[in-house]
Amino acid sequence: DTAVSQTPKYLVTQMGNDKSIKCEQNLGHDTMYWYKQDSKKFLKIMFSYNNKELIINETVPNRFSPKSPDKAHLNLHINSLELGDSAVYFCASSxxxxxxxxxxxxxxxxxxxx
Amino acid sequence: AQSVSQHNHHVILSEAASLELGCNYSYGGTVNLFWYVQYPGQHLQLLLKYFSGDPLVKGIKGFEAEFIKSKFSFNLRKPSVQWSDTAEYFCAVMPGAGGGNKLTFGTGTQLKVEL
Structure with a gap:
């Protein structure tokens, strides 16, 4: 069983669209995170949630809105997508x-x- | 705020060669230190971590790292690399108290092991 899963694995879309990425963990963890890895492989934290409460928000544009419906899920919604949003997004939990x-x-x- | 620098961006080694990847961090307080590995096309996996005790930490797959507090360093070592060690290696630091478990990564070192 996958401990931390994300969907979709690939997402191709046009500028200006709104899209969501879903994350689920089955580890019983309290804390979840979103990271962005750019084209140079640099990893930077975007958000973290603990027990559904926002703990870290790293000056990410407000087009990015995380939502945690419960401790096992942390979804990332992105409005008005821009070219610079192209990256690999990793979810994590602890x-x-x-x-x-x-x-x-x-x-x-x-x-x-x- | 904490920061991490990894000096080697690209390293090419032959199989059986020894490996040492440099990592220095900047933070004034207690830290937790990590090395993660990202194999091609895969997610990050933890190699090893340090948060207290013996500064020489042993991880998976024969890797080890030494925390030298006076040098703010946490270099990764392996005595004899294998072709399967080809991957991207990330050093990361987390403040020991408070900070919300904020993990700050270095820019990564791409290791290529040739047969």
């Missing part, structure tokens, strides 16, 4: 907000904006 907590990553969603 047991909670504690020292040394390993983050488990999903397989990634490759978003291409045309």
């Amino acid at each position: 047991p909670g907000l504690g020292m040394g907590n390993e983050q488990f990553f999903g397989p990634g969603t490759r978003l291409t904006v045309l």
Whole structure:
């Protein structure tokens, strides 16, 4: 069973569209994250949620809106997509907000904006 | 705010060669340190982590890393690499208290192991 899963795996869309990426974890973790990996493989945190509460928001444009309906899910909705949004988006989860907590990553969603 | 620098962006080695990838971080307080690996087309997997105790940490697949607090370093080592170690390697730092588990990654080192 996949611990952290994301759908879709690939997403190709036109500029200006609105799209969502879904993430689910079956590890019973309290904390979930979204990361963006750019074309140079640089990984940067976007958001984190703990028990459905927003903990980290790294000055991401407000076109990006995370939603956590429950502890096991953290979805990412993107409005008015721009070319610069093309990247691989990784979801991750960890047991909670504690020292040394390993983050488990999903397989990634490759978003291409045309 | 914390930051991480990885000095080697591309490393090419022959099988059985020894590996050392550099990682330095910048943060004034207690830190947790991680090395993640990303095999081609796959997600990130944890190789090893340090959060307290013995500064020499052993991870999976024969990797190890040494935390040297005075040098703010956490270099990754492997005595003898294999072709299957070809991947992207990321060093990451997390503040030890507070910070919401914010993991900051270095820019990555692409390792290619040739037969």
